[in-house]
Amino acid sequence: MAKAVVGLYDDLSIARTVAQDLEKNGFSHQDIELITTEDTSSRGRGNGAKNVMNELTNIGLPGDQADTYAEGVRRGGSLVAITVGNDRADEAADIMEHHVPVDIDQRLSMWREQGWTGYDHTAKPYSDAESRQERERYRTLETQRGEETIPVVEEKLQVGKRQIQGGGMRVHTYVTERPVEEQVHLREEHLDVERRPVDRPVRDADQAFREETFEVTETAERPVVGKRAHVIEEVVISKEVGERTETVGDTVRRTNVDVEKTGTEQPVRQTAEYSQYDTDFRNRYNSSAKNSGYTYEEYAPVYRYGYKLGTDERYNNRDWSKVEPEARKMWEERNPSTWDQFKAEIRHAWEQGRKHR
Numbered sequence: 164m165a166k167a168v169v170g171l172y173d174d175l176s177i178a179r180t181v182a183q184d185l186e187k188n189g190f191s192h193q194d195i196e197l198i199t200t201e202d203t204s205s206r207g208r209g210n211g212a213k214n215v216m217n218e219l220t221n222i223g224l225p226g227d228q229a230d231t232y233a234e235g236v237r238r239g240g241s242l243v244a245i246t247v248g249n250d251r252a253d254e255a256a257d258i259m260e261h262h263v264p265v266d267i268d269q270r271l272s273m274w275r276e277q278g279w280t281g282y283d284h285t286a287k288p289y290s291d292a293e294s295r296q297e298r299e300r301y302r303t304l305e306t307q308r309g310e311e312t313i314p315v316v317e318e319k320l321q322v323g324k325r326q327i328q329g330g331g332m333r334v335h336t337y338v339t340e341r342p343v344e345e346q347v348h349l350r351e352e353h354l355d356v357e358r359r360p361v362d363r364p365v366r367d368a369d370q371a372f373r374e375e376t377f378e379v380t381e382t383a384e385r386p387v388v389g390k391r392a393h394v395i396e397e398v399v400i401s402k403e404v405g406e407r408t409e410t411v412g413d414t415v416r417r418t419n420v421d422v423e424k425t426g427t428e429q430p431v432r433q434t435a436e437y438s439q440y441d442t443d444f445r446n447r448y449n450s451s452a453k454n455s456g457y458t459y460e461e462y463a464p465v466y467r468y469g470y471k472l473g474t475d476e477r478y479n480n481r482d483w484s485k486v487e488p489e490a491r492k493m494w495e496e497r498n499p500s501t502w503d504q505f506k507a508e509i510r511h512a513w514e515q516g517r518k519h520r
Contacts, residue, residue, distance in 0.1 A: 239294025473516020
């Protein structure tokens with residue numbers, strides 16, 4: 164039985180990525196719909212929001228849900244919808260959830276607080292400016308409610324296989340001729356006439372004087388050549404199939420979120436002091452980390468973390484060997500299995516921070 168799975172996203176680029184990920188995981192391109200108010204005809208994917216309700220009801224979405232999602236599209240959102248069997252519905256939903264879709268129930272509650280009563284197909288879609296204002300309003304309301312959602316995005320390496328043309332053999336058969344000789348013994352008969360004088364009486368005179376004619380034939384053998392084909396050799400081409408394991412390496416990106424407390428525990432002056440070392444940290448990055456595959460901006464949280472350790476009053480009069488175990492634990496909690504990769508840069512920033520204790 165077919166089932167509709169949908170996800171609403173404020174960012175069109177994220178919605179496109181969701182659609183691509185669905186295809187990469189084996190879902191049919193024909194079953195995926197990308198519905199947005201933005202013109203996507205030049206990009207080869209997506210449907211306009213002019214008939215959003217029709218699109219949503221056609222894929223089997225209940226009327227009240229179609230009403231809500233249609234309003235989300237009208238307000239500048241981008242909707243990804245797919246029709247799948249029950250056996251793969253959860254898989255499709257997991258892919259959409261990985262990209263953090265809009266919490267549609269929370270969004271519906273906000274609209275109702277603002278007086279929204281239902282989807283109006285005659286209402287004009289939001290402009291880009293109105294969509295930006297709307298998203299800023301969502302962020303403000305979430306903050307006022309004590310919530311701030313910051314998505315953490317991580318790339319996953321997908322390794323597949325493709326068949327390529329390797330070496331081979333070309334087999335060509337052709338015919339050659341060569342002279343051969345065989346010896347054969349041939350028999351020939353030759354007639355020889357010999358007259359020998361004799362003298363003896365004839366017993367039957369009548370029989371002796373009877374006229375008679377007879378022939379004696381010579382015979383001879385001549386060679387007769389015939390040919391018969393014989394298989395004298397076979398050429399056998401066999402194929403050996405083997406398997407090997409190859410390690411494929413690449414880099415994947417992940418957003419990390421550092422949260423720092425402000426106020427009495429973290430003096431404001433330290434932010435200014437950290438900026439004084441920006442040149443030093445850039446030089447350090449260029450000399451030791453430039454070939455790591457990460458940009459300086461991606462390394463900035465590393466240096467900031469080390470600098471923060473160096474200025475923390477709790478670590479006064481403690482050398483690096485005493486600080487490292489605790490620093491490693493805190494770092495690994497947010498960035499698993501990466502301490503060894505970044506610890507040299509963290510220590511460098513820690514040493515700079517110690518100058519301002």
